Amino acid sequence: MPAATGWALSSKKGSSTKKFPRTSCLKFLFMNWMPWRAIKNNFHFLYTLSKGLSMRFSQLLLPTLKETPAEAEVVSHKLMLRAGFIRKLASGIYCYLPLGLKSIRKVEQIVREEMNNAGAQELLLPMVQPADLWQESGRWHKYGAELLRFTDRHQRESCLGPTHEEVITDLVRKNIHSYRSLPLNLYQIQTKFRDEIRPRFGLMRGREFIMKDGYSFDATEKGAEETYEKMKYAYHRIFTRCGLSFRAVEADSGTIGGSFSHEFMVLAATGEDTIVICKECSYAANMEKARAMETPAPQAEEELPLTKVETPGKRKVQAVCEFLAISPANLVKTLIYMADGKPVAVLLRGDHEVQEVKLQNLLGATEVRLTDDKETFDSTGTPSGYLGPVGLSLPLVADLEVTKMANFTVGANEKNFHLQNVNIGRDFTPARTADLRMVTKADRCPVCGGQLELTRGIEVGHIFKLGTTYSEALKATFLDDQGKEIPFVMGCYGIGVSRAVAAAIEQNHDKDGIIFPLPIAPFQVMLLNLSTQDEAISKAAESLYADFTTNGIEVLFDDRDERPGIKFKDADLIGIPFRVMVGNNLTKEGKIEIRERAGSRTTAVPFEEATSRLKQMIESAMKNCQL
């Protein structure tokens, strides 16, 4: 049995090491009498030493790919497949291979530390949840097909947890009864399942994904707001410590409700979401929520007489404007929306676009959509392109900017005609006015008036103030200091852990591969033996591996019998921040080389100084991600 031989060797040498300090003993072993090949083949020996922080490429499940599988579209997905981080099992469902998992664990660890620091407690909730709870909260029906439902052998209806408001609220209502036990902040890091309509982009939008979800319970609104701020701060720390470039943006709280909501967006050109950030202050918001500084009220303009003009065949804003020689900013377009099946006319300046989420919120509708030409005609009697607010029988909602206009142009509700010099109040009155439009880069910051920038981001965290929505639905109450029974004031706080790793790659890569931020890299250092056939070089590489390991440096040792080119390519692809190369330079000048993945400089360092130099470099790089 070959394994037995290995063990005998390892236990013999292993036990002898125990009597001496590790470092000196190792040096002795490697440098003097222990044949390096015996060590190389002696997995158990080093495994014990490494505590899993270091690994050999030759023994690791790390299937790198030269070519990108056809299924991958976005960078992070392609690179994670190629670098051997993940493999797909089914649509939106992935296996995390050792390297991918290491990165995920790093993010998790940072999340844990910061959540714990912020006073939250970790627990672990079930993935399978009974339907009754979801029926009680009303979400069994509301949640839709994204909730994967099934029946167990006793015909009990169940679902896979896409989120855990119900479970946590149930847990707390059963166990917390007094304001004295509050506030309470609980979190877990767990695999979630959401049966997405269309999973895509690898880990960016999977059906199964790893998420940190936290829930807070406070006695008062004020307390809840404090908790919210605490979480916001913790999130800042988390993403900073992950080494990511990010912004916290004001967000729409969506169907979950509540007044406060921030999304944490990793800035990346390939991000799915467009966000608005101010170049001069800290204002940032996603498009659904972004406001612009209101344009100053214009000088009172004399109202001119309403005139009807013929505009044959001119339907589009641009065509009408050209024909009438006016600016789109002086035209009001009328869009017909279906809000939960009822038509509404939305008025907007010609050069603005509707932000449908804002509209939806204003109308309190669960669904809004633009009507097609036929529906438009059916509800107004006018073909699209000639619609206007004057004399229109539908409910009118106007964007704020419209209310600042005077003597503007609109459709005449008659084919081939428009009205000019229209004025609000005199010619029509909107039922409601509100901010309904999409912010553009021409707008100014609503906070400081500074210049706004539109950029793209990936949502990796989202915090909400829930209020009492769930505690009321599930009758989760406690007794306050007056002995009065009131519902918990809740908040919920999510971080997409697996997505954060994908986002990090999306943000940090080049044509050769990943460039990991140090704090979440699967290893800190990749050590390359560039000459496995050269005994002196191999011996030196082995001793560095041992030395790094005993010094707490997380190292991936490429000990494969491959040519240097292959090792360089794989190292670039995997993206470990520091690369240490042991090759000819050692024989010639007694030096090894250190190269940062992010840079293009290679530094030659005397062999003896390798470990200390590397430790220094790692420490100073980590400082950039500390607070």
Place this chain on the structure above:
RNA sequence: CGGGAUGUAGCGCAGUCUGGUAGCGCACUUGAAUGGGGUUCAAGGGGCCGGAGGUUCGAAUCCUCUCAUCCCGACCA
């Protein structure tokens, strides 16, 4: 769910139109040379052509049905 596309070896693809013994590159195994940016040569192993049914003497190829995957849209605490 609507629109589009694709399923042939681990990965990337050709072959399908025009039916006739299943191919190429990479990866893998063995040997040799080579050894600082995916090296070279030689010899190998590996496929129920997504699945089911049909047409045919004969189907990867034609027909029907199905399943899966990807893209665009709708959707996204």
